[in-house]
Structures are given as C-alpha cells and as structure tokens.
Amino acid sequence: MTVWKTSVRNFLAHKGRMALSAVAVLLSVAFVCGTLVFTDTMNTTFDKLFAISSPDVTVSPKEAEEADEQPDNGKPASLPASLVRQVEKVEGVERAEGAAFSLAVTVVDADNKNMGSQTGAPTIASNWTRNDLRSMEITSGHAPRGPTEVMVDADTAKKHKLELGDELRTIAATGDLKAKISGIAAFTVTNPGAAVVYLDTATAQKHLLGAPGVFTQILVTAESGVSDTQLKKNVAAALDGSAAYKLQTQEEAAAANKDSMGAFLDVMKYAMLGFAGIAFLVGIFLIVNTFSMLVAQRTREIGLMRAIGSSRKQVNRSVLVEAVLLGIVGSVLGVAAGVGLAVGLMKLMGAVGMELSTRDLTVAWTTPVLGLLLGVVVTVLAAYIPARRAGKVSPMAALRDAGTPADGRSGRVRAVVGLLLTAVGGAALWVTTRADKATEGSMYLAVGVLLTLIGFIVIGPLLAGVVVRALSVVVLRLFGPVGRLAERNALRNPRRTGATGAALMIGLALVACLSVVGSSMVASATEELDKSVGADFIVQDGGTGRPIVPQAADAVRAVPGLEHVTDYAYFQAKITAPSGKTEDDGIVAADPTYQQDVRRTVLSGDLAKAYGKNAMSVGEDYAKKHGVEVGDTMTVAFKGGRTAKLTVAAVTSDDTNIDRGAMYANLTTAASYVPADRMPQNVAMFAKAEEGKEKEAYAGLKTALAEYPVYTVQNQADFKETLKDQVGQLLNIVYGLLALAIVVAILGVVNTLALSVVERTREIGLMRAIGLSRRQLRRMIRLESVVIALFGALLGLGLGMGWGAAAQKLLALEGLEVLDIPWPTILTVFACSALVGLFAALVPAFRAGRMNVLNAIATDG
Numbered sequence: 001m002t003v004w005k006t007s008v009r010n011f012l013a014h015k016g017r018m019a020l021s022a023v024a025v026l027l028s029v030a031f032v033c034g035t036l037v038f039t040d041t042m043n044t045t046f047d048k049l050f051a052i053s054s055p056d057v058t059v060s061p062k063e064a065e066e067a068d069e070q071p072d073n074g075k076p077a078s079l080p081a082s083l084v085r086q087v088e089k090v091e092g093v094e095r096a097e098g099a100a101f102s103l104a105v106t107v108v109d110a111d112n113k114n115m116g117s118q119t120g121a122p123t124i125a126s127n128w129t130r131n132d133l134r135s136m137e138i139t140s141g142h143a144p145r146g147p148t149e150v151m152v153d154a155d156t157a158k159k160h161k162l163e164l165g166d167e168l169r170t171i172a173a174t175g176d177l178k179a180k181i182s183g184i185a186a187f188t189v190t191n192p193g194a195a196v197v198y199l200d201t202a203t204a205q206k207h208l209l210g211a212p213g214v215f216t217q218i219l220v221t222a223e224s225g226v227s228d229t230q231l232k233k234n235v236a237a238a239l240d241g242s243a244a245y246k247l248q249t250q251e252e253a254a255a256a257n258k259d260s261m262g263a264f265l266d267v268m269k270y271a272m273l274g275f276a277g278i279a280f281l282v283g284i285f286l287i288v289n290t291f292s293m294l295v296a297q298r299t300r301e302i303g304l305m306r307a308i309g310s311s312r313k314q315v316n317r318s319v320l321v322e323a324v325l326l327g328i329v330g331s332v333l334g335v336a337a338g339v340g341l342a343v344g345l346m347k348l349m350g351a352v353g354m355e356l357s358t359r360d361l362t363v364a365w366t367t368p369v370l371g372l373l374l375g376v377v378v379t380v381l382a383a384y385i386p387a388r389r390a391g392k393v394s395p396m397a398a399l400r401d402a403g404t405p406a407d408g409r410s411g412r413v414r415a416v417v418g419l420l421l422t423a424v425g426g427a428a429l430w431v432t433t434r435a436d437k438a439t440e441g442s443m444y445l446a447v448g449v450l451l452t453l454i455g456f457i458v459i460g461p462l463l464a465g466v467v468v469r470a471l472s473v474v475v476l477r478l479f480g481p482v483g484r485l486a487e488r489n490a491l492r493n494p495r496r497t498g499a500t501g502a503a504l505m506i507g508l509a510l511v512a513c514l515s516v517v518g519s520s521m522v523a524s525a526t527e528e529l530d531k532s533v534g535a536d537f538i539v540q541d542g543g544t545g546r547p548i549v550p551q552a553a554d555a556v557r558a559v560p561g562l563e564h565v566t567d568y569a570y571f572q573a574k575i576t577a578p579s580g581k582t583e584d585d586g587i588v589a590a591d592p593t594y595q596q597d598v599r600r601t602v603l604s605g606d607l608a609k610a611y612g613k614n615a616m617s618v619g620e621d622y623a624k625k626h627g628v629e630v631g632d633t634m635t636v637a638f639k640g641g642r643t644a645k646l647t648v649a650a651v652t653s654d655d656t657n658i659d660r661g662a663m664y665a666n667l668t669t670a671a672s673y674v675p676a677d678r679m680p681q682n683v684a685m686f687a688k689a690e691e692g693k694e695k696e697a698y699a700g701l702k703t704a705l706a707e708y709p710v711y712t713v714q715n716q717a718d719f720k721e722t723l724k725d726q727v728g729q730l731l732n733i734v735y736g737l738l739a740l741a742i743v744v745a746i747l748g749v750v751n752t753l754a755l756s757v758v759e760r761t762r763e764i765g766l767m768r769a770i771g772l773s774r775r776q777l778r779r780m781i782r783l784e785s786v787v788i789a790l791f792g793a794l795l796g797l798g799l800g801m802g803w804g805a806a807a808q809k810l811l812a813l814e815g816l817e818v819l820d821i822p823w824p825t826i827l828t829v830f831a832c833s834a835l836v837g838l839f840a841a842l843v844p845a846f847r848a849g850r851m852n853v854l855n856a857i858a859t860d861g
Contacts, residue, residue, distance in 0.1 A: 018326055020751040021290040024283040024744045025330025025375045026337060031276040031740055033338025033371040038345045039269040040362040045190045046261050048360065050254040052189055053135040056228045057235055058253050059087065059218035060246045072572065072639075072680035074104045074173025074547055078214035079245070081205075087218055090238045092226035098215030100204035101126035104546060106171040106710045107197050114709045115152075115160055115168065119349075121193035125170055127204035131219045132185075140164060141183030144200045147207075150179040151198040154186035155355060170197060171708060173549050173681060174210045177203070190357040210677070275737040278506065280374070282741045284382040285503035286748035287326075289496055291319060291386035293755040302390055316387045323383030324376060331375030335368045418459030425451025429802060433809040441810045449803050456505065456795055460498025465491060467791050475790065476783055482776050485767075486783035489756070490791075500752045501792035503745040504836075507738050508796030508829060509803065514734055515825045516804025517811070518727045524816035525657060526720050532658055535566070535597035535686035536694055537701055538719060542712035547681035552708040556685050559700040561693035564593045566686040569679075571670050575663070576635035577626035587616065587636065588662045589670035597686035598658055605630035605650035611666040617650040619661040641674030657815030745792070746840050753785055753844035764848055765857035778845040782838055785845075789837030793830050801826070 061077040071077070079098075087096040105125040107115040116123040126132075128143040128151060136153070141164050144151050150168050157163070162181060170177045177199075185198070205212050222231045228249035236247055248256065295302070302315055339361075346356040428448030435441030456463070468490050476483035490497050539548065539556055547569075548556075557565050568590045576582040592611040600607060603620055610617035616636070618628050628634070630648055637643040646665065654660050671679060689697035694715075701713040714722060757764070764777065772780075801821060808819045 018290060018294075018322075020747045020754070021283075021287050021379075022326055022330040022333070024279075024286045024747050025327060025379055026334040027740060027744055028276060028279045028283050028378070029331045029334025029371045029375045030337035030341050031279055032273060032374060033335050033367050034341030034345065035269060035272040035276060035338075036367045036370070037339055037342035037361070037363055039265050039272075040364055040367070041342060041346065041356060041360055042192070042265055043258075044360045044362040045192055045356055047254065047258060048189050049135065049187075049192065050257040051250065053131075054248075054250045054253040054257075055131050055134075055219040056222040056250050057220040057231050058248045059083070059220065059235065059239075060216070060248070062244050062246050071104055072547065072570070073678055074549060074681050075210045075677070076102050076104070076208070076216045078209050078211070078216055079218060081213040081215055083239075084215065084218055086238065087220060087235055090231075090234050092223050092231045092234050093220055094223040095130065095221040097129050097131065097219050098201070099126060099129055099131070099217045099219050100201065100209055100215050102172060102208040102216070104173065105197075105208070106708070107195060108169050108171065108707075108709060109160065109162070110167045110169075112169075112707055112709055113160070115156055115162075115197075116195045116710075117193045119193050121195070123195045123197075125172070125197050125199065125204070125208055127201040128198040129219060131221070132198075135189055136185045136187055138183050139186045141181070144179070144182050144198055144203070146200055147177070147203040148179050149182035149200065151183040151185055152181055153191065153194075153196040154184050155191050155193075156195045156197075157181075157184050168197065170199070170207065171549060171551075171710075172208055173547075174207055175551060177207045179203075190360055191355055193355055272737065275740060278510070278738070279741045279744050280378050282503045282506055282744045282748070284378060285499045286744060286751055287323070287379055287382035288386060289499050289748060289752050290755065291323065291383045292389070292496065292499075293752070293759060295319065295386050295390045312392070315390050319387035319390045320380060320383060323380045323387070326383075327376035327379030328372070330379065331372045334375060335371045338367070338371060339363060414458055415462045418455050418457075418462065420455075421451050421458060422455030425449075425453075425455050426802075429806040432806045435810065435813070438810045438813045441813070445803075445806055445810060448806060452799060452802070453506070453509070456799055457498075457502045460502045460795075461494035462498075463795065464494040464497040464501065464791060467794060468497065468787055471787050471790050471794070476787060479779065479783060482780045483783055486780045486787065489760075489780070489784045490787050496752060496756075497788055497791065500748055500788050501795060503748040504742070504789060504792030504833070505796035505799065507741040507745055508793050508833070509800035510738055510741075511735060511829060512797045512800025512826060513803040513807065514731055514800075515822045516801055516820070517807050518731045519820040519822040519825075520804070520808045520811060520818055521816055522720075522724050522727050523820035524811070524818040525723050527818050528657055528815065529716060529720060532599050532656065533597065533716060533719075534599060534688070536689045536715060537687040537698065538684060538714050539687070539701065539705070539711055540684040540714075541710055546710070547683060548685060548711060549681065549708070552705060552711055553682055553685060555704040555708070556687065556701065559687075559697060559704050561690050561697040561700060563688045563690045564591075564596075566591045566593045566597050567667055567682050568594060568684045568686060569667060569670075569681065570683050571674065571680055572639040574637040574639075576637075577628055578632045578634070579626050581626055582635075585663070587665050587670060588659065589665050589667040591667055593688070594664070594686065596688065600659070601653035601655065603651045603653055605648070607650040607652065607664070609649035610664050612649065612669075613666070614644065614646055614669055615649040616646040616663055616665040616669075617652055618648055618663050619652055620654040621661055622663070623651045636673075638670065638673045640678035644669075644673045655815060660815055742836075746836055749785055749788060749837065749840035750843065752788070753781060753841055754847070756784075757781065757844050757848045761851065762857060764851055765853050765855070768851070768853045769857060774849040778849045781845040781848055782841040785841035786834050786837035789833045789840065790830070793833035797826055797830060 059079065061079055063077045081098055084096050084098045087093060102125050103122045105123055107123055107125070109115060138151070139154060141151070150170070152162060152168065164181050164184070166181050167178060168181060170179070179199070199207065202212065205214055209216065220231065220235060222228060228251065232247050232249050239245055305315060343358060343361065346358065349356055425448045428444045428451060432441045432444040432448055435444060468487065472483070472487040476487045479486070541548070553567070568588065570586050571589050572584075572586045574582055575585045575587075592608070595607055595611070605617070607617055609615055616634060618634070622628065628648055628651070630651060632648045634646050634648060635643060636646050646669070652662075652664075687697070687701065698713070698715060705711050705713055768777065805819060808816070
C-alpha cells in the first residue's frame, strides 16, 4: 500500500514531465485501435452487403469457379436460359430468375467522362431483378423497359450530378450502348463505392453476354420453411449433380465474396499495424529516456527512501507502478482517439469515392483490450531498465548531489555487444549483395536490417560521442561559447543522446531505404525502356488492367500516320514440356512486329521463327528448369480451345523486367486453336509512327480514344512519367504512415530537452547569474536540439541507404539493375531534421528563458 501511495504521489507530482510520453503511448495505441476499427468496419460493411444481396441459392457456371471479374474475351461465362425454367420446377423453390451481369464494362456520360470509381471498386452492369430489391430501392423514375433506357445507383448519380433523362454509354466487348437514365435506385445498405447500372434483361443478355437466351447466374429464392441447405440439395438433385454448375447457399456466396475482399483488407490491416509497431518501437525510447531522467532527478529522494527502510524491490516496484499508470492513461486516451481516427479515415475514404457509413462502425471488444494491453505492456517494458537503476540507488546518495550510479563495465559490455551485432548485420547485408536468388537473399537482407538496427541502437551512446563532436565542428562551433556549451550538454549523457537520436533514426532509416529502392526501380525501368522498347506508343488500360474492347482496338488501327500497330494478347494454357511436366501458364500472342516494339535478347534460336506457324519461344529460366532446347515440341492446351503442338524456335533471356519469362507465339497461331467467341482481347497495343509523323500520330491516337477514357495513350516520355508518379504515390503513402513514428520521435526530443532543462535548473541559474542572456540560453538549447536531431538523421539516413543498396541488389536479380541514390531527397530530409530540432526546442527553450535566476540557484538539485 505504501508503494502504491508513493507511486501515485510521484506520478501526479511529475504529470507534466510525463505528458509527452503519455502522448507517445496515446498515438501508438490510437493507430493500432484505429486500424482495427477501420478494417473491422470495412468487413462489416462488405459482410452486410454480400449477405443481403445474395439469394438463398445461386447457380453459376463451373468455369466461373475463380473470380473472373475481367474475362479475357470480355464476356462472362454463361448458362442457358432454359435452366431457369428447370430450376423453377424444383421442390422448395418459390422463385428462380436469371441474372445477366458483367464487370468488364465502362460507363461514360455524354461528355465521355468515366462514371466508374477511382478507388478500384468495380463498375457493374446488370439486368434488374427482384433479387435486387433485397439491397436496393428505386427512389425516382422506373426500371429500364427497353434498350434505350438505363437505371443508375443513387451514389453514382449524386457524385456525377446525373439526372433522369441524361444519356449514358455502356462500353462492353460486344459494342457500345447508348441509353437514357429512366430511374435511380438507392442502396438500402452501405455501398462501398461500386458504380452500378441496370439494363433490361434482353439488352443485358445481348450487350453484356453477347447472345440472347443466356444468363451468368440463376438466383433462387426458397419457399417459406425451406432452408438454404435443403434447397441447394434439391436443386443439385434436379441438375443431376452436374459438374458443369456451381451451387452456393447465401452463406457460402457471402463467404466467397468476403474471401475475395479479405486478402486485400488483411494486407492493408497488417501493413498499417506494422507502421504502428514502428511507432511503438520509437515510443519505447521516449519512455526509457523519460523514466531514466526522472530517476536521475529523484536520486536524493530515492536515497532518502532507501535510508528510512525502503528495499530495492520497493523502489523498483514504485517506478514500475508509475509506468503502469502512464500506460493506462495513455492507452485509455489512445483507444478513444483510435475510434476517432477510424471515423476520420472513413470520411477520407468517402472523399475519394469509397463510401463507409458510421452506422456500420464496428468496435469489437478485443480492440480496446488489445490497445490497453499493448500500451501498458510496452510502457512497463520500457520502464524496466530505469526501474532497475532506481533500485541500485544507495542510501548514501541522499547525502550528495548525484545522479544514478554509472556502471562503466556495463557500458563497455554494451559497446562490445553493439559492435558485434552491427558487424554481423553488416556481413549479412554483404552476403545479400552476393546472393544468386532473390528468395535466398531476402532472408539475409531481413537478418541484416534487424541486426544493424539493433546494433546501432545499442552502440548509440558510443556513436553519440563521435558523431556529435564531428557535427559540432561544422554546426555548433560557429556560434562560439554558446555552441560549445550546447555541444557539452549533448555529450554530457551519451546514453540519453543516443536513445533520443535512435528514436529519430528508425523512422528516417526506413525513409532513406525506401527512397533508394523507389528511385532505383524508376531508374532501372527507365533504362530498360530506353534499351528495349522501340515502339513509339503504348495503348493500355490506365488503372485496372482490363483488356481493350474490339471497338477501341479498331479505332487505334484506323489512325493515320502509323507504320504498324501490334496486337498483344495473353492466352491462358496448360503447357507440357518434353519432360512431361505440366504447368498452368500462358503464352503472349502478338503480331510479328512486336519484335520491333520490344527488343529481346535471344540466347539460342531465332525469335523471328517463333512467330511462324505452330512455333513459339520460351524464357531462359523455364528452359533451364525443364531442359527445353530449340527444336523441342511443347504441348499447349489453350483455355477454352484445342491442344496444340508447338515447336520451340528460340530461348530468350530473362535478364529484363519487361515480359520477364514470357513465352511468345504468333497471334494467328494461337487464334487457330481458340474459337472466335473465346478469343482473348488485347491486353495492350503498340504502335510505331511513320517517319516524321510522330506528333500527328500521337494526336490522332488521343483523338481516336477520346471516346474510351479508360484507355491511355502513352509515348515513352509519358510512360516514364507515369511510372515515376506511381512509385512516388506509393512512397508518399508509406512516408505518411512513417510520419507517425517520426512525430513520436520529435516528441522524444521535446521531452528529453524539457526534462534536461529541469535537471539543469541550478546550472542554468548559475549561468544566467554570471552573464548568460536569455537569448543566449535559448539559443544554446535550440543548438543542442539541432545537433541531437542531426545525429539521429545522420545515423538513420546512412543506415537506410545501406539497406536500400542491399535491397537493390536483390531487385537486380529481377531485372532492376540500376542503383540510384536520390541525393536531393536525402539532403532535403537531413536539412529538415535540423528544422525538426529547432521546432522541438521551442517550448523547452522558452521555459528555460523564463526561469527566475535566484529561484533556479536556490533549487535543491
């Protein structure tokens, strides 16, 4: 009970000094809880949508077993309409209706503006059925009654300001369909962002599926009292258990849809939790420093407690109880802030097109429990070492003005261990650069990153003494005696400076590593583009990778001023090597002009012959793995088509990042084995302009595809810029998530300085008494902060560039061979670190300047 009272009294007495540590715990816990609430809410939203919109039993073609959102030929797998009447007669069936829907569509308005979501959510075109009333209601107008009418969902109508009577064009593989909006239907559950248009049944069959009398699914509703499981059995029996169909109950269909979304949500959740973990790691340094300094400042107090009978365990326990209180306060506030963060993320997603309603806000009981547990455990673990030091304070410390006892031996052991870890980690990174396989090298890279990070943290105090002195020569000595005082203050406690700098080091090391990797990827791809791509223009989908519809391909071919246009399609197939080994793979089927568009290094044979009749090429790795040589015969079973015997005419190098490992064949050869209605559409198209007509051809392609906004026309400069933008956007997202760790590190600098000012109260008073002005005092503290921030930045950026260089060697094994150090980014981050130091010192410097000189001198150190 005495320990508890003492701990509470000390905690309340120093609550101001612990505030920033509590904020660090708060931010870390908030990020964890916010991530869990946000992803749980997304799961709830999709679960409700899938559960409500799914019929009691769904009958689908067996070939649609896998999610076929973008079928190669643009036409979803279908069932005969006669099957609907057969299912209607099954016992227990109240209603059966056919659904004709497709996700391989683009919907544009009268100005050719894409009505689809920009967040990756699909555009869905379907016929209107009674099953849709489960999740939607018509709020204005009526359902489509013919080929000139279309109905749109209310969210899309609101987002794009669509009204009844406006014209929409639905672009599908079978052609373009223009129709006017006859109705608007609103979701009765949250629509996560999909754009939905409805056609009448006959039009949907003809325009989406390419034939009358077919459906993509049969939606079956059970009679009252008939379970979904029983209904499924009855339908299966009526269909003679045919292997041509897939039957799912409502629960099974919802689970399948949930699984397809689950992978994406899990990746997002664990990535965000990973960044929260980094913030927790950085927060540990802040908490360690806070308790170390508080213990040092209370040395005399702890000595008196020991003198009047407190045992080491009681002192130790007292500090740990304070840590528990700090963890509880920070965690409780963090859980509440996490819910607020989740709501903020939902609003942000709504702004970019993914609608998430707060009505579906899901806070599982495990979320606050996990937040509290993490916050308290991490705080107590961080405070354990300072607590042990507190327990070592002797009763004699009450008679002298002393800090916590220093252990020279432990410092030497720490230096040896840190240097050993760093050396082993550096060796692992070196081994990474010599690896022959990316999978093998990635293991060494992970070990190297982990050990060098721990090693730098452990030898932080040793490095502080060296690096801070070096930085001081360049930065602090320019400010005369004030600069020298700042240097000595930073060096006074190397362990504290090392821990404070290490907190900043972690975040900046990751920033530097990812900057090097991203810059190297762009530089490698650019070099490969210059070396390998001969085409002037590339036409492809700019976002989802969907195939190019025939009418858009025809528009490209009709552009004047083009020397040639190359069709490029991908045929899925089961490929059997001469050894008898069969694998699911595919063949890139293109026009022979593709050899000019993308130049490939040929190791053996003649690539031109691979574009001959019944011939093909294979990649280097495949040839080595299966012992394939030029002249061998491959058995290729085309999906939806016949089996071909193709002769290997060439083996191409896999030392590239364009079409790595691709097998090539002539488009005419592949087409001879696949029915016309199953022919895959172009994945991309390449074009070469006639001599001197590049500008005219570029403008002509832009004009020709203006009616098809989902497709982009890029020359080589456009392609490079797009690649750079894509990598940049990804890095910006990562940097944004890492910002949390850097903010916590900044709080650590602020807290260290604030507590350091309190610790040096008498010293500051004496310096003021002998002539140091307030302005000089504030400058001294700011300079101390700057040099600590630059110390952390120098270690972090150096370490990160080492990681990035090692990672690039693994990328080189995948064809990305250029190492590019983004010096402007590195130098900008380093310079910004100095600004971070200045910012962190504002409040501590201001408070130090306001100290009363006499009161400061009279302070009992």
